[in-house]
């Protein structure tokens with residue numbers, strides 16, 4: 001049974017019970033909600049109606065999954081359609097349950113005209129509505145579009161070459177001959193997979209080499225690599241903290257941080273990105289209510305592009321007796337004179353951060369994630385972090401590619417320098433054309449807020465037609481009113497490419513604002 005978290009407020013557990021005729025298992029669903037008053041209420045799905053009665057609060061119907069707060073509207077809609085709510089729930093954000101009959105799925109599908117068992121899931125229905133909304137305007141959904149070749153400053157899509165702002169190959173190391181050669185050599189030596197989790201028999205020499213190199217680069221005692229950056233946050237945060245603890249993050253936090261925090265069972269506290277006074281206020285009030293607190297920040301925020309004010313984060317950590325984790329997915333290799341990240345940028349020792357985290361998928365031209373810090377933390381995670389011990393080891397080509405990329409980064413510090421110059425130049429040009437680009441001056445993540453999904457899709461499409469590939473970012477990655485184009489600047493963009501881009505963006509933004517309702 002899931003327990004209702006502080007901000008998830010209601011959750012569903014799917015349990016399995018043997019079907020009466022034996023052989024198959026049929027799902028039943030339970031809902032547990034804090035009901036807004038701290039009272040835990042529970043309900044078990046009625047197998048015939050698929051509804052969950054909540055004593056004193058009516059009935060919840062819908063699709064069985066945990067849904068975030070923004071989906072309250074969907075829940076209300078589902079409930080209204082079913083006419084089943086005795087009183088409106090202001091707190092329950094989860095939707096439950098269309099009972100799926102596992103014994104006769106095809107027969108039920110035929111009866112209801114459903115094509116897929118998710119057709120009745122509220123989340124899926126909302127997605128379909130959004131896709132249909134876009135298609136009604138004559139556009140196609142601009143996601144999962146195939147592309148060719150390496151994601152350099154130019155990219156090939158639909159047989160067109162476009163100036164590329166859609167990839168985070170920040171230093172141009174994906175596709176670098178030395179990086180590709182290292183990956184190929186590793187395949188020749190070890191194959192394409194280590195074919196086991198590292199704790200069992202998946203450990204290869206390259207793993208320790210990469211970890212030593214990362215620790216050395218960052219100035220920490222040790223490091224540990226995982227097969228995915230996303231998984232690193234989820235698994236490490238949820239292993240480190242537990243119920244009497246708290247995870248504190250801001251409004252710009254990446255989904256992997258939020259998911260890790262929720263999974264941990266710890267309390268969560270959030271504050272507006274960059275509002276350190278708000279953080280202080282919350283901590284003054286709440287610090288006594290939890291045991292350990294992990295403050296999680298990002299070196300460069302992946303949506304808005306701000307660079308972390310590390311001294312302020314350290315001040316908060318010290319003032320409120322917290323642990324500090326910094327996700328350097330976008331700042332490793334970019335921030336600091338030689339790309340060593342936020343500690344280098346502020347001339348602070350690596351030890352001010354308790355958990356260094358980063359990804360191998362951006363500047364390091366590979367795939368995977370890492371944490372770095374003291375030996376005890378690494379030993380704890382190496383033996384007990386589920387995302388490491390229950391998952392295959394990082395693949396040989398990925399590991400070798402990251403080592404080779406790190407070699408180049410260490411040898412060629414002009415790359416991060418050039419990236420910072422390009423980022424500054426891009427913003428300077430934008431200002432000249434009256435465009436408000438979000439993010440810090442030297443940040444390679446640059447967001448242009450459009451404020452509406454459809455206009456953002458349209459603007460992206462019009463730019464695509466004129467040779468520029470920049471992706472729209474919409475809900476749930478950002479809030480609906482901050483739908484945006486996000487430009488990733490790379491060290492390989494030329495000044496000419498940037499100069500060609502900005503006037504077009506200004507012209508097309510103006511067009512979309514004037515013509516789209």
Ligand SMILES: Cc1ncc(COP(=O)(O)O)c(C=O)c1O
Pocket residue numbers: 228229230231233254256298302327329330359360361367368369
């Ligand atoms: C801040 C942040 N953390 C973690 C991740 C997950 O990393 P990966 O895509 O390498 O799994 C991302 C993804 O872009 C990110 O932006």
